[in-house]
Amino acid sequence: MKPGGQGVRDGQGVRDGQDGQGVRDGQDGQDGQDMRADAPDPLYERLTSYAGRPAATAGTGKDPVNLPMIRHWCEAMGDTSTAYQGPDAVAPPTMLQAWTMGGLAGHPRGTGRSAAYDELLGLLDGAGYTSVVATDCEQEYLRPLRPGDLITFDAVIEAVSRRKTTKLGTGYFVTTRMDVSADGEPAGTHRFRILKYRPAQRNPAQRNPAKSEREAPLRPRPVINRDNAGFWAGVAEHRLLIQRCTDCATLRFPWLPGCNACAGQEWDTVEASGEGTVFSHVVMHHPSFPAFDPSGEGGPYAVALIELAEGVRIVGNVVGVPYDKVRIGLPVRLEFLRTDPDLELPVFRASEGG
Amino acid sequence: MTEAYRVGDELPPLEIPVTRTLIVAGAIASRDYQDVHHDAELAREKGSPDIFMNILTTNGLVGRYIIDHFGPAAALRKVAIRLGAPNYPGDVLRLTGQIVALEGESRALIEVAVTGDNRIGRHVTGKVIVAVTEGGDA
Numbered sequence: 387m388k389p390g391g392q393g394v395r396d397g398q399g400v401r402d403g404q405d406g407q408g409v410r411d412g413q414d415g416q417d418g419q420d421m422r423a424d425a426p427d428p429l430y431e432r433l434t435s436y437a438g439r440p441a442a443t444a445g446t447g448k449d450p451v452n453l454p455m456i457r458h459w460c461e462a463m464g465d466t467s468t469a470y471q472g473p474d475a476v477a478p479p480t481m482l483q484a485w486t487m488g489g490l491a492g493h494p495r496g497t498g499r500s501a502a503y504d505e506l507l508g509l510l511d512g513a514g515y516t517s518v519v520a521t522d523c524e525q526e527y528l529r530p531l532r533p534g535d536l537i538t539f540d541a542v543i544e545a546v547s548r549r550k551t552t553k554l555g556t557g558y559f560v561t562t563r564m565d566v567s568a569d570g571e572p573a574g575t576h577r578f579r580i581l582k583y584r585p586a587q588r589n590p591a592q593r594n595p596a597k598s599e600r601e602a603p604l605r606p607r608p609v610i611n612r613d614n615a616g617f618w619a620g621v622a623e624h625r626l627l628i629q630r631c632t633d634c635a636t637l638r639f640p641w642l643p644g645c646n647a648c649a650g651q652e653w654d655t656v657e658a659s660g661e662g663t664v665f666s667h668v669v670m671h672h673p674s675f676p677a678f679d680p681s682g683e684g685g686p687y688a689v690a691l692i693e694l695a696e697g698v699r700i701v702g703n704v705v706g707v708p709y710d711k712v713r714i715g716l717p718v719r720l721e722f723l724r725t726d727p728d729l730e731l732p733v734f735r736a737s738e739g740g
Numbered sequence: 741m742t743e744a745y746r747v748g749d750e751l752p753p754l755e756i757p758v759t760r761t762l763i764v765a766g767a768i769a770s771r772d773y774q775d776v777h778h779d780a781e782l783a784r785e786k787g788s789p790d791i792f793m794n795i796l797t798t799n800g801l802v803g804r805y806i807i808d809h810f811g812p813a814a815a816l817r818k819v820a821i822r823l824g825a826p827n828y829p830g831d832v833l834r835l836t837g838q839i840v841a842l843e844g845e846s847r848a849l850i851e852v853a854v855t856g857d858n859r860i861g862r863h864v865t866g867k868v869i870v871a872v873t874e875g876g877d878a
Contacts, residue, residue: 455769462765463797464756465804469812479816480803483796487771520795524820585787 429513433546433558439502440542441562446497447485447537451477451568456533459484476530482566482574483525485537503543506560510582515557522561522579528572535568544577557583603677605725614641616655624722626658626732628698639698658694660720662734664704665693667712677725678703688712692734700732707736745850745872751809751837756801758793758858760829766797793827798864802854805835806868810850814872817849821866831858837868848872 449455456477460470463478470478477485488498510516531537547559564576610618617640620627629638633650644651667690670678674685688709693699704712705723718734725731756762767777772794775782783791803816827833833856841851849871856864 458765459769459800462762462769463800463804464762465800465807467804467807467812469807478800478803478807480796480799480819481770483799484770489771490773520823522820522822523795523799524818525799526818527816530815 427549429509430546430548430558432509433506433560436502436506436543437545438542440500440540441503442499442539442541442564444497445486445493445539445541447539448487448489448491448493449485451485451531451533451535451537453533455484456481476532479527479530479574480525481531482527483523483564483576483578485531486539486564486566486576500541503541503562506543506546507582510558510560514584515582517555517557517583517585519554519581519583520578521559521581522577524577525574527574529568529574531568531573535573536570537566537568537573538570539564539566541565550581552581552583554581555583555585557581603675605677605729605731607729613643617641620655620657621722621730621732624730626660626694626700626720627655628658628694628696629653630656637696637698639694639700656696658696658720661695662692662700662718662720664690664712664714664716664718664734665699666691666714667704669709669712685709690718690734692718702731703733705733705735712736745839745842745847747839747842749839751805751839751852754805754808754835756833756835758827758829758831758833760791763791763793763797763827763829766800767794770794770796770800772796788826790828795821795823798823798827798856801833802835802856802864802866802868805837805854806852806870809837810870810872814870816868817871818869819866820868821854821864823864824862825858825860827858827863828860831860833858833863840867843869844871 453475456470456475459478459481460466465478467478469476492498541562541564544561544563545559546561549556549558559579559581561577561579564578565572566574566576608618616629617627629641630636630653631638631645631648631650632652632654634645634648636645636647637656638646638653645653667688669686669688671686678685678687686709688704689701690704690712691699691701692704703723704716704718705721707716717737719737720732721735722730723733764778767773774794776786776788777791777794780791783789799819799821802821803819806816806819807814835854835856837852837854839850840853843849843851849869852868852870854864854866854868855862856866
């Protein structure tokens with residue numbers, strides 16, 4: 387995709403934007419929600435009037451089908467099929483679109499993209515839908531392409547969708563269909579769908595997802611020191627350990643070097659039964675932090691202060707209910723969650739629906 | 741020979757390292773000079789963390805995966821793909837396929853559902869129809 391709203395300038399004749407995919411997530415735009423069908427959308431009315439008009443007329447492949455381009459393609463793809471080599475070589479069928487591309491120089495004026503298609507894209511750009519992402523490519527192959535075949539093509543604007551909201555942003559899907567001929571015979575069809583969209587506003591962390599999303603985000607590591615090492619040793623054994631002052635028997639949590647009740651320095655531990663209730667909670671909406679949210683979307687997620695049956699309180703995640711179903715008094719039970727290979731944490735599972 | 745194929749058969753997965761070289765070579769071999777497929781600096785200016793694979797390369801890899809399995813005498817009749825998570829350098833694309841239908845004369849038209857996942861999620865979902873001919877299976 388071209389999130390910055392790259393202009394449409396590639397020379398491929400029919401469309402730019404055959405490149406890419408959503409930059410930030412794994413959702414393709416087709417999952418977008420329809421805007422309310424009854425909502426007035428004057429832009430849509432204008433856009434959809436282009437359906438049926440040409441996207442490219444009488445385009446010509448810049449080179450006939452040829453062995454060097456076939457070989458370069460196969461080298462790039464790691465394709466070693468013998469069908470594409472030797473005296474009887476055919477072109478890999480999936481090269482269909484490649485033969486129609488304008489390359490760096492573009493197609494000669496008047497033979498590439500039609501004025502109607504330029505207008506359609508211009509309307510979208512003008513309305514702020516400046517980014518483009520390719521979402522679908524459907525090709526049918528009617529006959530093999532062989533070295534020497536001369537490629538010609540025509541394309542039509544097949545459809546413009548209603549406005550849709552996708553994870554990338556809000557926009558319109560534009561579908562074109564190209565008919566490709568070889569030496570004047572129908573050789574294949576190539577249906578292509580792009581989303582022209584206005585990028586969703588995201589915070590900088592999300593706009594630049596290189597590290598945080600390409601590698602699964604990890605929760606921060608706990609700081610383990612001599613005062614709390616016993617707690618984490620307990621977690622490793624799936625035991626939630628509460629400190630107990632050996633002078634006055636007061637329980638304390640989180641772990642501390644001394645007793646707040648009597649200042650005693652000696653302590654032992656009591657293993658929590660695991661029963662508790664939500665004493666209080668907050669819902670984190672912003673900033674997002676994907677590692678804390680099981681869906682990976684960064685939230686919202688609930689952070690709760692759990693009052694354990696023993697009387698001390700601990701901060702943790704409530705699992706098993708949506709964030710908006712967490713309530714004060716909700717009964718919970720301790721369990722241990724392995725968030726990644728190197729980290730296990732105590733979390734609290736709601737034991738009823740909230 | 742088409743008895744050899746049954747609905748439900750799974751193709752062996754194919755793992756393809758998504759190198760910078762593959763992304764650039766695929767873009768150029770497909771005559772796609774959009775800068776987001778070869779110039780990391782310009783890709784970042786446009787909000788992408790890095791260059792990413794173009795749809796034509798994905799299409800080519802799906803075609804290769806199918807013909808690798810069914811053999812050089814098999815002919816692609818249709819490849820329809822939908823893209824999701826981008827392929828950035830350093831990732832690995834894992835293609836899987838399953839036969840979902842056998843059609844046509846002597847059931848020689850095979851429909852394969854293809855998926856390709858990377859570390860971010862599902863890069864591609866597709867449907868391929870491939871024709872296998874008498875004596876032509878791999």
